[in-house]
Amino acid sequence: MNTRRATAEPRWVRLLLTGVALGFLFLFLVLPLIAVFWEAFAHGAQAYWEALQDGEAHSAMLLTLTIAAVVLPFNIAFGVAAAWAIAKFEFRGKSLLTTLIDLPFAVSPVVAGLIFIILFGAQGFFGQWLVANDIKIIFALPGMVLATLFVTFPFVARELIPLMQAQGRDEEEAAVSLGASGWQMFFRVTLPNIKWGLMYGLILANARAMGEFGAVSVVSGHIRGETNTLPLHVEILYNEYNQIGAFAAATVLALLGLVTLVVKTIVEWRMRKETEMLTADLPPEKTELPPSVATERP
Amino acid sequence: MSIEIRNISKRFGNFVALDNLSLDIPTGELVALLGPSGCGKTTLLRIIAGMETPDAGNVLFGGEEATHVHARERQVGFVFQHYALFRHMSVFENVAFGLRVRPRKERPSEAEIRERVMGLLKLVQLDWLAQRYPSQLSGGQRQRIALARALAVEPKVLLLDEPFGALDTKVRKELRRWLRRLHDEMHISSVFVTHDQEEALEVADRVVVMNRGHIEQIGSPDEVYSSPASPFVYQFLGNVNVFHSRVHGSWAEVEREGENTEAGSIAFVRPHDIELDLAPLPGGMTAVVRHVHRIGPLVRVELEHEAEMIEVELTRERATTLDLPLGKTVWIKPRQAKIFAADTAKPADKQPFLF
Missing domain, CATH: 3.40.50.300 (P-loop containing nucleotide triphosphate hydrolases)
Known part of the structure; x- marks a missing residue:
């Protein structure tokens, strides 16, 4: 059929644009990914496997997973609370809070790390007190968790704010007028409505938590086998000309990234399905007989 | 409860x-x-x-x-x-x-x-x-x-x-x-x-x-x-024609009969409470047909009287009998009106208009 829409470009334009996009994708995403695996397996699967068996690599993986596991629950709590406050209530300083949520995106991660050094480092504000009470934050797990929390905080909140704003307060108010308590309202109405958005935000936050380099690098102190996360471990090995080790560890990160991508796609698909359900074409109103209470009721 | x-x-x-x-x-x-x-x-x-x-x-x-x-x-x-x-x-x-x-x-x-x-x-x-x-x-x-x-x-x-x-x-x-x-x-x-x-x-x-x-x-x-x-x-509650005291002056015929058209009062007339005819109506006034909207059973006629728009509603039947071409001069006369004192916006303690 020769029906051309007004917005449709000629065939060659479409091919060109698609080609440019795909070429770019290949050059900057697929090629590096292949290179990582290529380098990792440069001396065969045996060498690759041995590089991964290294004790320091193991502890780096464990540390990365630990940090993510600690950070994500905090992200749920902070993200939902912040989004709830911003989307459902009017209060003084709301726009300030909205801006502050974006701060971690605007600030360089290295600066974020330095903030925690200034606060909790030996020469920092709370340094003396922390040393006196024998609490280690900087160059230890708590500091790395804090730095990761800082850089991952916006993801959940930013995902939820527009969603909750679009959904409005009506359903919550309906729940309350029907006698629901605050918790019942949250778990039966609010949470089911935002679950896919929350999941999406968490996936992004998780990817960032596992891959974070700058902020964590500043507060970690690079103590081998103790405070090295996977990304830091990769850098150290690379700087020591341990190509196989570095790239083997990098493949683990890349695999984590690929898993994230798959889960993200599934969640996106679910979210789209739910929005489609909300906007689906409505069946026409039945008009043959007006609804009557009097005639139909026995 | x-x-x-x-x-x-x-x-x-x-x-x-x-x-x-x-x-x-x-x-x-x-x-x-x-x-x-x-x-x-x-x-x-x-x-x-x-x-x-x-x-x-x-x-x-x-x-x-x-x-x-x-x-x-x-x-x-x-x-x-x-x-x-x-x-x-x-x-x-x-x-x-x-x-x-x-x-x-x-x-x-x-x-x-x-x-x-x-x-x-x-x-x-x-x-x-x-x-x-x-x-x-x-x-x-x-x-x-x-x-x-x-x-x-x-x-x-x-x-x-x-x-x-x-x-x-x-x-x-x-x-x-x-x-x-x-x-x-x-x-x-x-x-x-x-x-x-x-x-x-x-x-x-x-x-x-x-x-x-x-x-x-x-x-x-x-x-x-x-x-x-x-x-x-x-x-x-419904459409209404508002006549301010300014317009009142032009309702000379009105003032002659009505006793309560003092300056500073507002008269409200519903569009269906205005009589419209081609022949002169005693106590009425003239206006020019500007628009005729046929809305279901009703016909809404917009008239111009000394640069003021007046809305009149007729039954479809009546409008057909009258046959109102645009630009035609017709006679109108309110059947009833409600008067409020303009400054207090309270109902004036007066009988309704009699034109």
């Missing part, structure tokens, strides 16, 4: 939503809060429901103080303009919600819940939709489900916030008659908010006309329409 509202005031920043407002709603009545947007009618409804807290004043339910009773304990059924159905729950679960969130001791058994919910769905004639989701329903169906959900908790008061505002005209008309019949059967005190005067006049036992945070008039639909207490009510 009766609702008493005592000297309620509510501000949002600098905006005064309700200004020292008092209102009694007797048991079992269906009351309409009618007014333009921003008049405070929805705020008043939300204060009754406990979703807003008044800055001053009290709300009494059945004579008991309820101002600071939490919304969840007020036993109020609330129906929202945009339905506010729980989108992730089936129709059945939506209606069952109010029963399921009850404390364990008061919660009915699963069988009782099923029986109650299906009974309500039969009442709104949508029992065949029990397993559907809200997104699969039409607007009219959604609002009936929302009503069933509100009724499930056996509320003492039913509050409806522009319940038919989001529906198209045909469905809206059906649903409001249906609501009226439902109310006649259940006799539950109900308050509904609307900006549609036709809806208020058709459905309500009593109409509360609101403007800028206070009540302009309370009365039966007939009272507020036929004897409006203020120029605002007159203008809000």
